[in-house]
Amino acid sequence: MHHLEIKDLCASYDKDPVLKGVTLSSDKGEVVSLIGPSGSGKSTLLRALIGLTPPSKGQVFVGGEAVDYSSRRSLRALRGEMAIVFQQYNLFQNMTVLRNVSIAPIKIQKRSRSDAEKEAKSLLEKVGMAGKQDAYPEELSGGQQQRVAIARALATRPEILLLDEVTSALDPERVNEVLDTIRGLTSAGITMIIVSHEMAFVREISTRVAMMDDGKIVEIGPPSQIFDAPEQRRTRDFVSKILKH
Amino acid sequence: MFERLVEEAPLFFNYHNLVFIAQAMGRTLGMTVIGCSVGFFFGLLIAVLRQSSMTALMPLRAVAIAYVETFRRIPFLIILFIVLFVIEPLMPGTSLFGIATVSVCLLSTAFLSEIIRSGLESVPQQQMEGARTLNFSALQMLFMVVLPQSWKVIVPPATAFVVMFIKDTSLASQLGVIELTFAGKMLVNRGFSPVLGFGVILFCYFALSYPLSRLSAYLEKRLASS
Numbered sequence: 001m002h003h004l005e006i007k008d009l010c011a012s013y014d015k016d017p018v019l020k021g022v023t024l025s026s027d028k029g030e031v032v033s034l035i036g037p038s039g040s041g042k043s044t045l046l047r048a049l050i051g052l053t054p055p056s057k058g059q060v061f062v063g064g065e066a067v068d069y070s071s072r073r074s075l076r077a078l079r080g081e082m083a084i085v086f087q088q089y090n091l092f093q094n095m096t097v098l099r100n101v102s103i104a105p106i107k108i109q110k111r112s113r114s115d116a117e118k119e120a121k122s123l124l125e126k127v128g129m130a131g132k133q134d135a136y137p138e139e140l141s142g143g144q145q146q147r148v149a150i151a152r153a154l155a156t157r158p159e160i161l162l163l164d165e166v167t168s169a170l171d172p173e174r175v176n177e178v179l180d181t182i183r184g185l186t187s188a189g190i191t192m193i194i195v196s197h198e199m200a201f202v203r204e205i206s207t208r209v210a211m212m213d214d215g216k217i218v219e220i221g222p223p224s225q226i227f228d229a230p231e232q233r234r235t236r237d238f239v240s241k242i243l244k245h
Numbered sequence: 246m247f248e249r250l251v252e253e254a255p256l257f258f259n260y261h262n263l264v265f266i267a268q269a270m271g272r273t274l275g276m277t278v279i280g281c282s283v284g285f286f287f288g289l290l291i292a293v294l295r296q297s298s299m300t301a302l303m304p305l306r307a308v309a310i311a312y313v314e315t316f317r318r319i320p321f322l323i324i325l326f327i328v329l330f331v332i333e334p335l336m337p338g339t340s341l342f343g344i345a346t347v348s349v350c351l352l353s354t355a356f357l358s359e360i361i362r363s364g365l366e367s368v369p370q371q372q373m374e375g376a377r378t379l380n381f382s383a384l385q386m387l388f389m390v391v392l393p394q395s396w397k398v399i400v401p402p403a404t405a406f407v408v409m410f411i412k413d414t415s416l417a418s419q420l421g422v423i424e425l426t427f428a429g430k431m432l433v434n435r436g437f438s439p440v441l442g443f444g445v446i447l448f449c450y451f452a453l454s455y456p457l458s459r460l461s462a463y464l465e466k467r468l469a470s471s
Binding site: 050052076079080083084086088090091092093094103104107108152156 | 371372374375376377378379380381385389390393394
């Protein structure tokens with residue numbers, strides 16, 4: 001049984017079909033990266049998976065159980081196991097770093113405050129933000145905010161982590177600190193679905209890479225296949241264009 | 246004229262008149278504070294209702310929109326008369342102060358709901374998405390994420406509205422509520438100089454609204470820096 005299984009998933013933005021039948025599965029602890037041109041549906045796939053853009057068709061199974069995106073209870077269960085990190089961090093502006101990371105464990109998962117804050121502090125240490133626990137998001141650089149956002153996502157102890165272009169909004173010299181943080185997670189057994197334009201990073205970190213175009217996956221395989229010997233012409237075009245830069 | 250003021254002042258500022266003015270001031274303040282507090286509560290309710298996208302709430306939303314759009318366009322004096330003529334036969338014996346306060350509630354609900362709505366809308370959509378994916382309920386999202394971030398947009402115009410409304414409650418004198426303006430009229434009718442009578446009333450209005458303006462300026466500064 002796959003940890004995450006997506007079958008023929010479709011989703012629309014303002015009546016515009018963006019996902020046109022995506023089928024993808026991932027085993028526990030696998031890192032699957034989505035690459036492809038802008039507008040190919042990569043981010044929408046992540047948003048659909050976590051129910052921000054509810055799928056219009058298709059099925060998603062987590063741990064063998066079907067997710068019902070129209071049921072609040074099912075969504076709640078899903079979001080208890082799955083977390084997302086956004087391109088724009090989306091940290092709560094009215095809370096300190098520590099509060100951002102500990103609020104969901106305390107208020108939503110009803111863990112004890114001391115426990116949750118202890119874990120939050122150790123997560124902040126892990127992402128290299130230990131000294132900033134009392135700062136507000138707006139006092140931090142983009143890279144720092146993104147590392148806090150990763151800590152916040154991990155604080156709910158997700159089994160599946162979605163990373164939506166987490167380095168795209170960052171200054172180039174800030175990219176590596178975030179990528180290093182993600183590298184540190186791969187050994188933790190968390191299943192990760194990553195949307196990224198950092199091809200060297202994708203190649204290094206992924207167990208498999210999926211090439212998306214026009215709302216569909218056109219090719220999926222290990223990084224060596226996608227980057228060195230793509231079978232599809234569309235993949236070849238995209239990869240050669242990207243790698244030339 | 247100046248001589249008349251000096252002559253009348255000791256007579257005017259007697260114990261009886263001062264208590265009378267203080268009571269009137271209390272009614273003006275009472276109508277404003279009770280009316281705007283209730284208005285803030287219902288305004289918040291309406292603002293939240295209008296933001297929700299639940300289809301089951303659609304009819305309620307339509308009523309709320311119709312209410313807000315209507316009451317923002319009716320002069321306060323007309324609301325006072327409508328409330329008077331609706332409440333009188335239904336609940337005879339209701340005090341004029343009560344009727345005026347209900348009118349303030351009706352109007353302030355409409356205005357404050359718009360102020361609060363623009364505050365809620367100032368919070369970026371991404372903040373809500375972050376909260377939703379962390380399993381916040383709608384109420385948790387409202388009280389922990391959205392409202393704390395919208396105060397700085399809500400507080401300045403809301404206090405400006407309340408300060409302005411202190412003045413507008415003078416229209417309740419048309420109903421016979423003995424608030425500041427009516428008290429001024431009564432004192433002048435008793436033979437005191439209008440300059441003295443209304444001069445004191447002017448000072449009372451200032452004494453009510455100035456501290457609130459200062460408070461608003463202070464809050465604005467504090468909220469802006471956080």
